[in-house]
Amino acid sequence: MRLIGFISIPLVVLACGLSQMASSAESDGWQFEATPYVFAAAMDGRVGIRGVTSDVDASFSDIVDDLDSGFMGLFTASKGPWTFGLEAVYMKLSDEGSKSVSGPFGQVTVDGALNVTSKLYVYQGSVAYRVLDNTTAIDMVGALRITKLDTEARVVLATNPAIVFPGGVTSASESDSWTDAVVGVRALHPLNKQWSLLGYADVGGGGSDLTYQFMVGANWEFSSNFNAKAGYRQLYWDYEDDGTTWDMTASGPYLGLGISF
Structure with missing residues (x-):
């Protein structure tokens, strides 16, 4: 399935690791940083609505055309050994292709397509504490990651009899959200x-x-107020509840610009 977006992720989800950590745990003043960034992710997994699921295996080159809109950004505030972070991600993603569709409860698998439009919102608040500040600085992190997924889906089949969502329809929409506690x-x-x-x-x-x-x-x-960030990132969710499935891995390079003040 060619899915869902050039994740200029705001994937994830998320990325308190993108933040430039305070240069010293003994700093007396507040240090702030805002970081807009992009996450050029490939996606692999399964997405489903009302018990109808489809496989996702999309490389970055497959994904580029699917993102309708998106925003990603991170803000951190540091003082002494403490760093507080807020991250927001928004993506509107569209897909029109799938090799197979599994019917409700996985009972039927047929050739066809599950055409999906998804709006993904990810919000994360984090608290980090500096536990080591020698040549290498190490922070312990606790965070709440809130994910909201609005999905519209339509089943298009290459074979008969038709597979339908529960209730006898070939299209459906769902909105679901969940909160995870993470440590890192x-x-x-x-x-x-x-x-x-x-x-x-x-x-x-x-x-x-x-x-x-x-x-x-x-x-x-590269200057006292600006720093460039680049690297590799992988983010994973395993969520399934009341027929909604988001079993997804997003992975790829990221690029950001930190603005300190």
Whole structure:
């Protein structure tokens, strides 16, 4: 299924790891940073509505044309050993292609398409505490990740008899949301005055059965108020409830610009 978007992710979900950590745990003043960014992700998994599901296997080149609109951004505030983060992601994604469709409760699989339009909202609030501030800085992170998914779907079949959503229709719409608690760790290792390496990972659940992400990257502080961020990121959800399925992995390179003040 060619799915859902050039995730200029605001995927995820999410990315407190994108934040430039405070240079010293002993800093007395507040340090703020705003980071717009893009996440050029491929997607792999399953998406479903009212018990009708379809496989997703979309490379980045497949996905570029599917994003209708999107926004991703991260804001952090740091003081001493503490860092507080807020992230927002919005994507409107469209897809018109699938090799197979599984009917309600997985009882029937046929050739055809599940044409999907989805609006994905991801909000994350995080708190990080510096536990090590030697050459390598290490923060422990706790966060709440809120995911909202609005989906419209229409089944188009290449064979008969027709498969339908429960209730005898070939189209349906759903809105679902869930909240996950996650814990994680991130590390920042400076190479010199301008360059540093970043690693981040978290895992959790609650509303979903499981969610996790990890990322590795590099930051380039090319001026006192601006730093470029680039690397690789993977984000995963395993959510299924009342016929809605979002069992999805988004992975690929990211690129952001941190603005400090």
